[in-house]
Amino acid sequence: QKEVEQNSGPLSVPEGAIASLNCTYSDRGSQSFFWYRQYSGKSPELIMSIYSNGDKEDGRFTAQLNKASQYVSLLIRDSQPSDSATYLCAVGIAGGGADGLTFGKGTHLIIQP
């Protein structure tokens, strides 16, 4: 049984600070890792994907992957109130597999103005 674990929160962060979201996964065969943002009542929106160990930066977002520790994280710099949402970690299998993703239950992030 593949599992993806996230702290459900809520995680409260002051505006302008760095928000740090964490995720662990159980399947060592996992090779693709994603962060989705979901606003209340809306669908998940892909914000970051990462496939190799290390950091990947895109604007204010940085994804970090450590396959040895089975750990993925998302950093949001200069947090804005509009970043308040639930962040879903998702994990997939390698090789261009079309298998569906395994999702964590999400971390609810609140950015305090």
Add this chain to the structure above:
Amino acid sequence: NAGVTQTPKFQVLKTGQSMTLQCAQDMNHNSMYWYRQDPGMGLRLIYYSASEGTTDKGEVPNGYNVSRLNKREFSLRLESAAPSQTSVYFCASSARRSAYNEQFFGPGTRLTVL
């Protein structure tokens, strides 16, 4: 491009009724997926279609059937709805190129079974 579209947006059914949820994508993606999202449970895969003409079960397929009508369309059918199928249903698609499996989601269908 509209991306991934789903119909209907909302639906209320009585126990035992049947219905089909429709999904279409205009991104020329090969793979399509159906997920359900329940409070406290996260997103769970119901069925997926790796390519036109193929379908496979996901984590929670019982009570559902799917049809990959063509490359663009992937429908989900509830033959005899049960209250346990009250959920938000999301369709997603993926280009499935190389090692990448980035999935893009539709707006969802909120289903209530009474």
